[in-house]
Amino acid sequence: MIKRIDKRLRATLFRARLTEAMRLRDSNQSVLARAIGVDRSTVSQLLRGSSARLPNAQVVGECASALGVSADWLLGLTDRPETAADMLANTLSLTEAPRALVDEQIFAWHREAAGYKIRHVPAALPDMLKTRAMLEWEYEPHLGRSTDQAIGASEDRMAWMRAAQSDYEIALPLYEIESFARGEGYYRGLSARLRREQLDHLIATSTQLYPRLRLYLFDARRVYSAPITIFGPLLAVLYLGRNYMVFRDTERVQAMTLHFDWLVREAQVTARALPDYLRQLQEEATG
Numbered sequence: 001m002i003k004r005i006d007k008r009l010r011a012t013l014f015r016a017r018l019t020e021a022m023r024l025r026d027s028n029q030s031v032l033a034r035a036i037g038v039d040r041s042t043v044s045q046l047l048r049g050s051s052a053r054l055p056n057a058q059v060v061g062e063c064a065s066a067l068g069v070s071a072d073w074l075l076g077l078t079d080r081p082e083t084a085a086d087m088l089a090n091t092l093s094l095t096e097a098p099r100a101l102v103d104e105q106i107f108a109w110h111r112e113a114a115g116y117k118i119r120h121v122p123a124a125l126p127d128m129l130k131t132r133a134m135l136e137w138e139y140e141p142h143l144g145r146s147t148d149q150a151i152g153a154s155e156d157r158m159a160w161m162r163a164a165q166s167d168y169e170i171a172l173p174l175y176e177i178e179s180f181a182r183g184e185g186y187y188r189g190l191s192a193r194l195r196r197e198q199l200d201h202l203i204a205t206s207t208q209l210y211p212r213l214r215l216y217l218f219d220a221r222r223v224y225s226a227p228i229t230i231f232g233p234l235l236a237v238l239y240l241g242r243n244y245m246v247f248r249d250t251e252r253v254q255a256m257t258l259h260f261d262w263l264v265r266e267a268q269v270t271a272r273a274l275p276d277y278l279r280q281l282q283e284e285a286t287g
Contacts, residue, residue: 005076008052013076014060015047021067021074036062095244105244107160109231114164116232119260121171123227123239125180128162129170129215131201133194166232168213171263173220177278181285199282203275214271216264223266230256 005013022032029047033040036059046055046063054060054075064071072078095105110118120126127135135151179185183195206215218225227239236256238245247253269277 007054010076011049011052011054014054014074015049017069017074017076018063018067019047021063021069025067027067032063032066035066093246093248095246097239097242097244106229109229109235109237110160110164110166113166113231113234115166116234117167117169118232119169119171119228119230119257121225121228121260121263124176124186125172125198126170128168129202129205131194131198134190134198137190137194162209167211169260169264170213170215171225171260171267172215172217173225174217174268175220177217178281178285181281183285195285196282199278203278203282206271206278207275210271215274216267216271217269217274217277218263218266219268223263225259225263228256228260230260233257 022028029040029043033043036043038059042059046059055063057071060071060074064074070078070080073080097105125134130138132151132155139151180187180190181195181199183190183192187195202215206213228236229239230236230253233250233253234248236247236253238247238256247256
């Protein structure tokens, strides 16, 4: 239901908010008058008049633009002073995603969300669950001579994340783990020995850290997800490849949380059943 405001009250609210916006911007009547192209006396009248009349849309818009607030806020139509562009910038951002192990930005998000549940759909096997040999195989083309140093730093950060009292839920497509076990597709060329070691590590880790770590496998023929990470109620990050798209508004974070929970409900292999499934897959794929 739309709340109606008496025109005299709205005019009073406009004057109060215009005064507040000028104070926050450390502006004055002369500066504002020059910015919006009117006489100083016009601004004085806007601020100190007592009538129920409001200025025309052009003047309201120019005042809002000059002071960096929204015209809707000046007129009492919203309680948020930010412009639509500012609100979008605060709730949605694009961040570079370097091809590296736990990069500075990801680590910063984990620290920000320490103690909250982390929900994650990785682009491949999750880095925090990979063996050192697996990391070396995967990242050597990108890190070159700095591989050992990068992996050492990454292991320190992964240890921190595991100790941060955050619960982790990871949802992974079935085909990803099956392709890995068989050395197919992306994992072509990875030796059977490294694959066995990695599967052993997944089995041990998922068993030891349960229930703080829960890994689910879903059938991508039935359900689908892009790579995303949801850091509690704080933010949700969509992985695009070269960039992360970061959402901080409650509505989108909740929507992605519901999406992740749907993946968990539809999982073909639950967290409890995962170790047995991996043992079976290891036997079938690597002998």
